[in-house]
Each structure stands twice: as C-alpha cells, then as structure tokens.
Amino acid sequence: MSIRVRRVYASPEPQDGVRVLVDRLxxxxxxKDAARVDEWPKGLTPSTELRRWYHADERSYEEFAERYEAELAAPEAAELVEHVRELxxxxxxxxxxxxxxxxxxxxAVLARLLEA
Known part of the structure; x- marks a missing residue:
C-alpha cells in the first residue's frame, strides 16, 4: 500500500496510481485533462468552517489536524475514507x-489517517 500526497499542478507520474483530488473546489x-483525476470525493474535504478557521490567523496545524480527523469520523466521510483505503x-x-x-x-492529515 502506497499513499502519496502531491500538488495537483505537478505533472502526473506513472507511480501515482489512482489519483484522488481531495480539495472541495x-x-x-x-x-480536467491535464489534472488526470480519477476520483473526486468532495466529502473528504474539510468543512468550509474548519478551512476558514485554519486560514484565519496562522492557526495551529496540530489543532487543525485534530478537528479534521473528527470531521472524517462522521459516517459519510468515514465511508469515503474506507473507500480510499480500499483503493x-x-x-x-x-x-x-x-x-x-x-x-x-x-x-497530509488524510494520508496519515489512511496509513494507520
């Protein structure tokens, strides 16, 4: 099992495997042709509220990660996490x-969660 995190703007590479966009927008x-995205599960992205909170005033990455992991524990998001884990x-x-x-x-938070 190999999970990588890359910028979507970087050129696709053969070792990318399944390319999953994890941004809401x-x-x-x-x-779309240049991105070569295979899946786009918008339910895996942080809520708008959490994203705005994190970008507001140089918030703690560790606290952001904890809050995001809590969001990923919700049933719909947990199903999507399991789907990507299965991939x-x-x-x-x-x-x-x-x-x-x-x-x-x-x-990066999602990648750590998937590898656990």
Missing part, C-alpha cells in the same frame, strides 16, 4: 491538493 487554471490496498494512491504546502495541509 476544482484547482484554478487547471483543465490503496489494491495499489498506489496519490492524494492531490492545490495547497502550496501539501505537507501542512488536510491531504
């Missing part, structure tokens, strides 16, 4: 985000 300026059991999965710092984003 489509990345600005990127065509990862079958092969490589790349979580795609437009975030400028993927290592400090919701995608």
């Amino acid at each position: 489509w990345p600005r300026g990127l065509s 990862a059991r079958k092969g490589d999965v790349t979580l795609l985000t437009a975030s400028k710092s993927p290592e400090q984003s919701h995608a």
